[in-house]
Amino acid sequence: MPNIKSAKKRVKVIATKTAQNKAVKSALKTVIKKAYYAVDTNAANKTEAVSLAMKKIDQAAAKGIMHKNTAARSKSSLAKRLNASA
Numbered sequence: 478m479p480n481i482k483s484a485k486k487r488v489k490v491i492a493t494k495t496a497q498n499k500a501v502k503s504a505l506k507t508v509i510k511k512a513y514y515a516v517d518t519n520a521a522n523k524t525e526a527v528s529l530a531m532k533k534i535d536q537a538a539a540k541g542i543m544h545k546n547t548a549a550r551s552k553s554s555l556a557k558r559l560n561a562s563a
Contacts, residue, residue, distance in 0.1 A: 498542050505543070508533045509551065516558050527559050 479485050512530035515523040531552050538548035 501537060501540070501542050505533050505537050509555070512555055513558065516555075516562050519562060523559065523562070527555050530555055 479488060508526075508530045512523075512526040514520075515526040520526070534543065534548045534551050537543040538545050543551075
């Protein structure tokens with residue numbers, strides 16, 4: 478445990494940020510899974526699900542939760558699967 482006041486604060490701030498990032502990552506994974514499921518089952522709302530997933534991926538990349546190249550790869554994979562299902 479840190480002894481210095483600023484170091485104690487850093488520990489608390491990092492814990493808060495880690496919890497927030499974890500929540501965003503978890504929600505992102507859920508949205509991506511729903512999009513893949515909608516495409517695979519040929520659901521009526523598959524385009525909306527994919528567009529929502531792409532939006533969430535962009536937001537995560539903008540916040541630095543996901544690397545921009547990883548985000549681009551995820552979006553490309555979603556788009557490819559959506560176009561193949563049409």
